[in-house]
Amino acid sequence: MKILVTGGAGFIGANLCRALAERHDVIVLDDLSTGRPANLGPVDVDLQVGSVLDPSVLRRACRGVAAIVHLAAVPSVPRSLEDPRRSHDTNVTGTVAVLDAARDVGAHVVLASSSSVYGRNPVLPKAEGLVCRPSSPYAVSKLAAESYAAAYRTSFGLETIAFRFFNVFGPLQAPDHAYAAVIPAFASAALRGLPLTVHGDGTQTRDFTYVDTVVRVLAQAVTGRTTSETPVNLAFGTRTSLNDLVRLLEEELGHRLKVRYRPPRRGDVQHSQACPDTLRSLFPAISPVPLRPGLRRTLSWLRNTVAMPDQEVLA
Template sequence: MRVVVTGGAGFIGANLVRALLTRPEVDQVRVVDNLSTGSKANLAGTGAVLLEGSILEPALLDEAFTGADAVVHLAAPPSVPRSVADPLASHHANATGTLEVLEAARRAGGLYVAAASSSSVYGANRELPKRETMRTAPMSPYAVSKLATEAYLAAFHHCYGLGVLPLRFFNVFGPLQPAGHAYAAVVPAFLDAALAGRPLTVHGYGGQSRDFTYVGAVTQVIAEAVVRRVVHALGHPVEVAHTEPRPGDVRDSQADDSRLRALFPDIRPVPLREGLERTAEWFRTL
């Protein structure tokens, strides 16, 4: 079995590549990545085949998808603030990019496509916990583009019979997630600062709530589908520095994962503390 992972040199993608290649059913994993946020180093030693370039290049996608059995579409600039700063780039990469991937999957004979969406699509809907049937209310260009990703997958399923699986990720964290840039996610940003003795930057007064998902659990679910807390983690107190809230951020996020558990009953969720401890251990090796 051959699987293509778009964005496979990125954080989630590179972890997924490793998970897929442990499966005896998977003979080859091809990665399509323009390395704008990913890195060749993330794929070192995996044996994955890297096709460097953009998902907006149909010829590259055709090359990658030829002879493949399934596609996991993860390529996207993963940041709400980045989309607020440059909404057109977010749209092109996420919405148009998804359309290009789906068209290429169709040209390749109708490949199965699993794709990353985001809990950000719930946006201004304050009801908790979040469920798949809940009203979406995007608050940022990123969230809009991810909702478009879902809609395109549904449309290609209904119009062309394409097998699809949209997955709404809730704040994925873990090894290989970069910390040293303006749009770093909260867990790597906190761990990086805490291990270096710097204050933790909190946007707003700190009353926000989030569900966090360890990347190992995410990759288990994706691989199965395709083939069938900071202080406690570090063991010492850390200083917190509050700043103004970020535009486009939602106040609270909590998932009802009962449908996911029903679909993948053998996947063991990774407790937050355990995931943070594994991630902190990885950061200490940097």
Template structure:
């Protein structure tokens, strides 16, 4: 089986590429990435075919998907704050880029396409847990762009018979997640600050909760979906209904590190939702064999990787 991973030099993509290379059912792994946020070093020592190119370049897309059996589309401009700074760019990459990729897959008769969406599409819907059948109301340009991407993906399945699977990711964390840019996610920022002895910056009062999911579990689900060519008529939450508040994450970090982590509270950010919790019934129905990595083990692996990584401490201070 020949598989392409867009955004494969990024956090989730590089973890997936490494896992795919080790999978005996996958013969070839191709990565497409423009390196705007990903790092080529994430793929060091990994036997992949690397194509440096943009989702907005049809020639790069043709090269990346021609002759492939499956495509996992993880390439995107993440971050709510980034989309607030430049909503047009977020739309171009996340919505238009997805449409162009789907068209390339259709031209080259790719047999299976998996697309990453986001729990942010639920937005201002207060219902918990978040069901895939619940109404969506994006609160940021990023969320709106991901909702557009998943709508185009499902429309291609209905209109053209392209087998697709849309996952709504919920706050994925783990090794290779960068803490060193303005739009870094919460767990890598917390872990990096704690290891560096710096105060952790908490936006809001810290009681906001997220359904954190370890990247290894996400890769297990994605690989199982590739192997079995799982497709579905609606989006699927990729989280396991195990939320934690930001203050709880800090307490767990303190417990594992064995010392107090100083914190500095700042105003909440525009576009952030208060609570996020997945209804995981459909996920477990489609992937009953998946055993998710617990938060304690996931945080241990994240701390260990960040402490051992030469990029994340001395070089980033």
């Protein structure tokens, strides 16, 4: 199968490409604004540098593809608060461009959405039928993107499935920038002997999902041409507080860690936990990698492959 992965040089994309390239022809389209060619290493892919917002580049990348995994996005809530228009242009307009390109070639589309779409809705666990109350421009952009996918399915018969990712972590996830996700940021700081910065009181909870689990689901969705009328949570219903995450890191590293508490950040939600019923019904053979072994593998990767700059990393 010939498969296009937009954003394929990013963290999740590169892990997915490593798995898909073992059996399929993989094209990567990435503007390298956050992705890095080094993430793909020796993987046999056709890397095309460009934006999904460039019609000629997107059209060329889509030639002959049977499936598109659309991961290209401007990630992170804080980024969207600083530049809402950029998040909208890439995450919404870019998604419409990909859906139109998929229509032209008859490709099946697997789309990345986010648990952030649930926003301020306090109900736990988060089932796909809940009313979404997004609290950041990023969350709105992801809700719009998945809504467009559903509309293209209904209006044009396009085969689509949108996954709501919940706090994905693992190797290749950058720890060394201002928007770093919490696990790589905590782990990197811990390995360098720096204080871990917690925004809030640390009681906020997340449904952490190891990247290998995500890759297995995405790969199976592509090869099985799986579709869904509604978005699908891609997480398995775990709930870990940031304080508990610190304790797990201390147990893995064998020493106490210094933690600094700062005020909560705008746009952050207090609790996040997926209802995994739809995911389990569509992918019954997939079991998640638990948090502790996933954390152990992430620490090992950070120790072995990432240069640790001498500066504080915020989470």
